[in-house]
Amino acid sequence: MTDTSAKSSAALENASGAKRVNVALGDRSYDIHIASGLLSLAGGLIKPILKQQRVFIVTDENVAKVHLGTLKAGLATQNIEAFEVVLPAGEATKCFAVLESTIDQLMAQGADRNDVVIALGGGVIGDLTGLVAGLLKRGMRFVQVPTTLLAQVDSSVGGKTAINSKIGKNLVGLFNQPEMVIADQDVLQTLPVRELRAGLAEVIKYGLIDDLSFFEYIELNAEKLNAASPEALAEAVRVSCESKARIVSEDETERGKRALLNLGHTFAHALERANGFGPALLHGEAVGCGMAMAMRYSQALGLCSGQEADRAEKGILALGLETDVRKLAGGPYEANALLEHMMHDKKAEQGKLTLILAKGIGQSYIEKQVDVEHLLAFLKTETAV
Ligand SMILES: NC(=O)c1ccc[n+]([C@@H]2O[C@H](COP(=O)([O-])OP(=O)(O)OC[C@H]3O[C@@H](n4cnc5c(N)ncnc54)[C@H](O)[C@@H]3O)[C@@H](O)[C@H]2O)c1
Ligand SMILES: O=C(O)C(=O)C[C@@H](O)[C@H](O)[C@H](O)COP(=O)(O)O
Ligand SMILES: [Zn+2]
Numbered sequence: 001m002t003d004t005s006a007k008s009s010a011a012l013e014n015a016s017g018a019k020r021v022n023v024a025l026g027d028r029s030y031d032i033h034i035a036s037g038l039l040s041l042a043g044g045l046i047k048p049i050l051k052q053q054r055v056f057i058v059t060d061e062n063v064a065k066v067h068l069g070t071l072k073a074g075l076a077t078q079n080i081e082a083f084e085v086v087l088p089a090g091e092a093t094k095c096f097a098v099l100e101s102t103i104d105q106l107m108a109q110g111a112d113r114n115d116v117v118i119a120l121g122g123g124v125i126g127d128l129t130g131l132v133a134g135l136l137k138r139g140m141r142f143v144q145v146p147t148t149l150l151a152q153v154d155s156s157v158g159g160k161t162a163i164n165s166k167i168g169k170n171l172v173g174l175f176n177q178p179e180m181v182i183a184d185q186d187v188l189q190t191l192p193v194r195e196l197r198a199g200l201a202e203v204i205k206y207g208l209i210d211d212l213s214f215f216e217y218i219e220l221n222a223e224k225l226n227a228a229s230p231e232a233l234a235e236a237v238r239v240s241c242e243s244k245a246r247i248v249s250e251d252e253t254e255r256g257k258r259a260l261l262n263l264g265h266t267f268a269h270a271l272e273r274a275n276g277f278g279p280a281l282l283h284g285e286a287v288g289c290g291m292a293m294a295m296r297y298s299q300a301l302g303l304c305s306g307q308e309a310d311r312a313e314k315g316i317l318a319l320g321l322e323t324d325v326r327k328l329a330g331g332p333y334e335a336n337a338l339l340e341h342m343m344h345d346k347k348a349e350q351g352k353l354t355l356i357l358a359k360g361i362g363q364s365y366i367e368k369q370v371d372v373e374h375l376l377a378f379l380k381t382e383t384a385v
Contacts, residue, residue, distance in 0.1 A: 017035060017036070017185075017234060018034070019034040019234075019238050020032065021034065021241040021242050021245050022245065023157060023245040023248055023249060025248070025249060028177045030177065030178060030179055030180050032156075032157060032180075032181040032183060032241045032245070033180065033181065033182050033183065034152075034183045034185065034237055034238055034241065035183075035184070036185045036186050037184065038182050038186075039067060039071045039145070039184045039186070039187065040070060040074040040077075041074060042071055042075060043074050043076070043080050044077075045182055046075070046078075046080065046118075046143060046180075046182075047078045049116060049141065049179050049180070050080065050116060051115075052114055052115065053079055053081060054080060054081040054083065054115065055075060055080055055081075055083070055115070055116050055117070055118050055143075056082075056083045056084075056109060056115055056116070056117045057083065057117075057118045057120050058084075058085045058102060058117060058119055058120070058121075058128070058129040058132065059087070059119075059121050059125060060086065060087050060089040060093065060122075060124065060125055061086055061089050063120055063121045063122070063125070063147050064086045067120065067147055067187055067190070068084065068086075068120065071145065072084075083109045083110075083111070085102055085106060085109075087102065087125065089124070090124065090279055091164070091272070091278070091279070092279075093128060094124055094277070095163055095164060096163065096165075096172075098128065099131065099135075099163050102128065102129070102132050103132055106132070106136060111136065111137075111140065113137045113138075113139070113140060115141075116140070116143060116179065117136075117140055117141070118142065119143070119144050119145060119146075119156075119178075120145045120147060121146075121148075121151070122147060122148035122150060122151045122155070122195070123146075123148065123150050123154070123156075123283065125151075126144050126146060126151050126155050126161075127155060127170070129142060129161075130161030130178065131172075131174055134161060134176035139176075142176075142179065143179050143181075143182065144157075144178045144180070144181045145184070146181065147187045147191075148198075148199055149188055149191060149195070149196055149198075149199025149202075149203070149237070150198055150199035150201075150202050150283070151199075152183040152199070152237045152240075152241075153202050153206075153236065153237055153241065153244075154202040154240065154244060154261075156178070156183070157181060157244045157245060157248065158177075158245075158252075158258075159175045159176050159178070159248070159252070160173065160175060161174050161176050162174075167273075168273050168341060168344040168345070169269035169273055169277070170346070171344070171346070177252075181241075183237060183241075185230060185233065185234050189228065189230070191228070193228075193320075194285075195284075196226075197284065198283065198284025198285055198287075198288075200226075200236075200284070200321070201284040201285065201287040201291070201319065201321055202240070202284060202287060203225070203236045203319075204291075204319060205263055205287065205291060206239065206243040206244070207315070207361070208291060208295075208312060208315075208358065208364060209243075209261070209263055209356075210243075210260070210362050210363070210364065211239075211243060211362055212362035214243070215315060215361050217235070217239075218315060218319070219315055219318065222315075222318035222319055225319065226318075226320055244261065247260065259354065259356060259366050260356055260364055260365075260366065263294060263356040263364050264289075264291030264292075264293065264294050264356070265287060265345075266290070266342050266345045266347065266353070266355055266356075267286075267289070267290035267293045267294065267338070268283070268287045268289065268290030268291075269290075269341070270337075270338045270339075270341035270342045271286045271328065271330070271338065272286050273341040274334075274341060278330070280329050281328065281329050285322065285329060286328075288316050288319070288322065288323065289322055289324075289325060289328050291316060292312065292316055292323035292324075293325065293382060294355065294356060294358065295309040295312040295358055296309055296313075296378075296382070297355070297357065297375070297378050298357040298358045298359070300378055301374075303357055303358065303359050304358050304359050304360050305360070308358075308360045311361060312358075312361055325383055326382075332383070332385065333383050334383060335376060335379035335382070335383045339372070339375065339376050349368075352370065353370040354368050355367050355370050
């Protein structure tokens with residue numbers, strides 16, 4: 001270890017409230033580093049995995065303005081040269097055209113198999129860059145540097161990478177695990193409030209899936225979370241990452257249990273698709289509503305009590321998210337169209353839908369016997385004006 005990287009590692013050890021969560025996947029295991037000030041220390045964290053002293057950063061226009069300089073300075077302390085590809089911000093970037101142009105730009109910059117790509121941004125950049133890294137020259141290594149709450153608690157962890165197709169959400173992708181995740185808590189302070197709330201939807205998801213006490217923590221701390229309290233957010237990131245790491249370690253490629261992480265998502269992805277993946281409806285906003293729909297559908301099936309479904313909905317509302325499909329941004333939504341989009345869900349097998357339903361808060365389970373006629377009737381009540 002050189003003097004400078006020894007200093008960086010030491011600084012990391014001392015970084016205030018630093019937490020490390022391991023994603024245990026045998027020889028593809030990796031750490032999620034969670035602390036303040038990590039962009040400045042990124043050089044020390046990344047240097048040990050580099051074969052050549054350079055990296056290729058993929059980011060978006062918004063993130064480039066506020067955080068790219070700090071990351072590059074952090075890399076420069078370790079004499080790591082940084083090339084950059086700056087993409088348009090937003091969900092529309094997860095498409096074939098941007099996949100191609102990102103690959104072209106990286107090749108024009110001379111990226112080779114020994115290089116490491118860094119995804120600096122939210123879930124859009126992470127999902128696209130992870131896919132690019134998996135495809136380019138049959139696979140380059142990549143590091144996730146998530147800058148949204150949603151990306152820190154969910155998308156940067158677990159190796160799902162994808163773009164959208166005209167037919168549906170995330171339909172073209174790979175399981176491709178990163179080398180590490182660097183979750184700098186300071187970057188969350190520049191997030192627009194709408195993006196913060198979208199991230200909180202994926203946070204409360206972990207409580208609803210299998211952790212009643214985390215759900216209670218969120219109920220008690222909703223105000224602090226909404227106000228982007230650094231302490232409350234750091235705790236939410238730690239618990240969420242531990243939860244996701246545990247599930248991913250048990251079922252990396254979603255043969256079973258990992259599908260629980262899809263709570264609310266079959267509804268959410270249909271809503272996003274109905275919107276043409278436009279900016280009117282964010283993924284997290286769709287997930288907030290989709291989870292409330294899953295709870296209401298569980299109630300309609302007699303699986304869960306009205307009290308539990310109401311409590312779940314109140315928890316989601318307290319995070320500033322919409323739970324009523326009729327009031328959801330980007331509407332109006334139409335039941336038949338939603339069902340058609342739902343049928344393209346990746347969990348569907350031989351024309352049969354799988355949904356994540358719940359017997360109560362923290363008691364989600366995978367339901368493979370979904371009656372499509374009954375579901376359509378439910379969607380009609382949900383969307384009726
Ligand atoms: N792979 C997975 O497991 C997984 C999990 C959840 C979600 N996702 C995907 O993630 C995507 C959503 O990610 P997202 O919510 O992070 O959206 P995003 O990547 O579009 O980022 C949200 C917005 O915030 C801006 N931004 C990012 N960081 C910022 C910062 N620190 N300060 C100011 N602005 C900042 C971005 O430029 C963008 O405009 C969806 O495509 C979803 O499907 C994937
Ligand atoms: O990591 C997972 O597994 C998830 O399902 C996390 C979700 O929050 C995320 O939106 C994911 O991209 C959805 O996966 P998909 O397989 O339904 O596209
Ligand atoms: Zn999601």
